[in-house]
């Protein structure tokens with residue numbers, strides 16, 4: 272199994288020990304660590320993920336891959352894309368994220384666009400956050416922004432729209448993009464994910480827990496896999512959403 276979206280730097284060592292028992296690997300993403308939102312803070316955040324987190328996880332036997340990017344809740348006042356570009360070339364970095372929109376301000380949209388173009392340029396997947404509030408409207412705006420950039424089809428196939436719900440899946444299903452299903456206390460229940468996969472199949476869906484400092488369940492993916500088995504979802508489909516799709520999209524060496 273793969274948990275395709277966590278924020279490992281917010282979790283204790285003991286969580287890694289538990290995850291190592293059932294996961295082939297997990298992907299940890301940059302987020303909004305602390306204020307003031309400056310490039311110095313962002314660099315310290317990136318360094319911590321690349322150097323400390325991978326090592327901390329490895330000690331428990333949990334393999335960790337990394338996505339780096341500027342989260343819409345943490346746009347530095349001195350934003351510098353060249354610094355981000357250099358970090359994206361580091362070892363174990365497999366994608367750009369977490370990027371996306373929170374309040375749809377002009378500044379957020381500009382930073383989002385720049386990073387989507389950078390993901391295309393570096394041929395990396397992009398992990399796109401959708402917010403809790405105004406999810407449907409913001410997801411629509413996100414799709415419009417992506418459409419307006421005229422990205423290559425291959426680059427669009429490399430995009431994962433995160434934290435999808437029954438309401439937003441139909442919009443994204445009509446594109447070539449992928450859909451992240453986040454199972455945690457304030458997002459989807461395992462049964463919500465079962466129902467979505469029953470209706471749409473497993474292609475282009477990825478399970479994750481988005482474990483962070485907010486209420487989370489690091490066992491969100493295994494619990495969902497179990498519920499899928501109990502609800503007679505095809506083994507091939509379960510493997511796709513809990514392992515294969517993430518492995519292929521991020522090109523994981525596992």
Ligand SMILES: [Zn+2]
Pocket residue numbers: 276277278300302369481
């Ligand atoms: Zn997240």
